[in-house]
Amino acid sequence: MSTLSIRPDEPWLAPLAGYSDLPFRLLAKQFGCAVRCSEMVSVKGLAFKNSGTRRVIATCPEDDPMVLQLFGSEPQFFEPVMEKLVSMGFRNFDLNAGCPVRKVLKSGSGVKLMQDLDKLVGLASIMVRKAGEHPDGGRVGVKFRLGFDKGENVYLDLAKRLEDAGVDWLTLHPRYGKQMFAGRADWRKLALLKREASIPVIGSGDLFTAEDGVRCIEETSVDAVMFARGALYDPSVFARFIALRQGHPLPVRDGEFLAEIVREHIRLTRQYEGDGRSFRKIRSIIPRYAKGLRGIRSLRASLLQCEEWEELEKAASVIADLEPADNISGKSDIDVICQ
Ligand SMILES: Cc1cc2nc3c(=O)[nH]c(=O)nc-3n(C[C@H](O)[C@H](O)[C@H](O)COP(=O)(O)O)c2cc1C
Numbered sequence: 001m002s003t004l005s006i007r008p009d010e011p012w013l014a015p016l017a018g019y020s021d022l023p024f025r026l027l028a029k030q031f032g033c034a035v036r037c038s039e040m041v042s043v044k045g046l047a048f049k050n051s052g053t054r055r056v057i058a059t060c061p062e063d064d065p066m067v068l069q070l071f072g073s074e075p076q077f078f079e080p081v082m083e084k085l086v087s088m089g090f091r092n093f094d095l096n097a098g099c100p101v102r103k104v105l106k107s108g109s110g111v112k113l114m115q116d117l118d119k120l121v122g123l124a125s126i127m128v129r130k131a132g133e134h135p136d137g138g139r140v141g142v143k144f145r146l147g148f149d150k151g152e153n154v155y156l157d158l159a160k161r162l163e164d165a166g167v168d169w170l171t172l173h174p175r176y177g178k179q180m181f182a183g184r185a186d187w188r189k190l191a192l193l194k195r196e197a198s199i200p201v202i203g204s205g206d207l208f209t210a211e212d213g214v215r216c217i218e219e220t221s222v223d224a225v226m227f228a229r230g231a232l233y234d235p236s237v238f239a240r241f242i243a244l245r246q247g248h249p250l251p252v253r254d255g256e257f258l259a260e261i262v263r264e265h266i267r268l269t270r271q272y273e274g275d276g277r278s279f280r281k282i283r284s285i286i287p288r289y290a291k292g293l294r295g296i297r298s299l300r301a302s303l304l305q306c307e308e309w310e311e312l313e314k315a316a317s318v319i320a321d322l323e324p325a326d327n328i329s330g331k332s333d334i335d336v337i338c339q
Pocket residue numbers: 014015016017018019038039040069096097098099143173204205206207208226227228229230334335336337338339
């Protein structure tokens with residue numbers, strides 16, 4: 001089992017509900033992503049063995065090192081669930097204190113926890129204590145925003161308290177919960193947190209390209225960066241980021257290169273999930289990778305006709321021959337389920 005690295009040249013994949021599943025994490029790893037976070041999973045759902053949770057916690061030896069992200073607000077469920085997860089071999093955990101989606105807030109979880117720091121720190125403490133029972137020593141991070149609403153700047157106080165509670169790293173997405181994704185991530189606050197904190201700080205927020213990642217490290221001195229939407233559009237963002245940091249030439253991003261990414265994502269999805277649900281999901285994701293190429297509309301239409309994995313592979317292979325478009329539409333097709 002490898003240890004987690006939190007270093008500038010070792011980029012992370014962010015937790016992405018609906019997307020950072022096992023096949024996508026393995027794809028990101030192939031491009032040099034050092035540590036990959038799971039989709040957030042409900043602690044209560046795990047306690048009651050809800051059917052959806054099994055897929056979210058699916059992993060395999062090649063997935064190492066991964067971080068399992070939990071969300072919840074009821075301490076009584078954290079203790080037994082952490083015990084079970086550690087006994088299953090999970091070693092690295094993250095607590096979600098940043099998700100602003102209504103369904104999550106209603107249960108007092110996600111960024112709502114930032115209005116009750118005692119509770120938030122209490123949950124993190126349970127995770128630290130239980131992760132410590134892993135034979136190789138577990139590790140725990142907390143991912144949070146600046147506060148729940150504008151002006152509620154609790155992130156520095158919170159960071160101090162989390163350090164005292166034994167948390168191993170902090171991830172900040174420098175927006176307020178109420179902002180959702182509006183406005184810009186305030187990297188100056190990331191820099192401030194980095195200056196104040198004595199444990200590693202990971203930066204998240206508006207890292208759409210490898211260049212953004214490099215700039216974020218330079219402007220804020222965070223210990224590492226975490227790609228989220230940037231990785232959904234281009235899983236090779238990790239390789240590009242590492243190349244830029246090390247002054248190496250960037251991989252060429254032509255049709256053949258994108259077609260190979262798609263082939264690999266389909267292969268991993270088929271191998272590690274392989275059911276109808278994952279088929280429909282990957283079919284809807286493929287056109288995103290071809291963004292910036294001419295002929296996406298007909299690609300999308302031909303993908304929708306596919307009902308078998310082989311047909312899908314064949315239909316997607318045309319990406320290799322698509323030419324770059326003159327203008328790229330900036331419209332996002334990512335459903336933001338969280339944060
Ligand atoms: C589709 C989507 C799903 C997300 N799911 C989660 C999640 O499960 N847990 C979490 O902590 N953050 C989640 N986030 C937030 C990201 O991890 C990240 O902090 C945020 O997108 C800011 O980074 P970016 O601007 O570079 O995309 C999600 C974001 C998106 C777009």
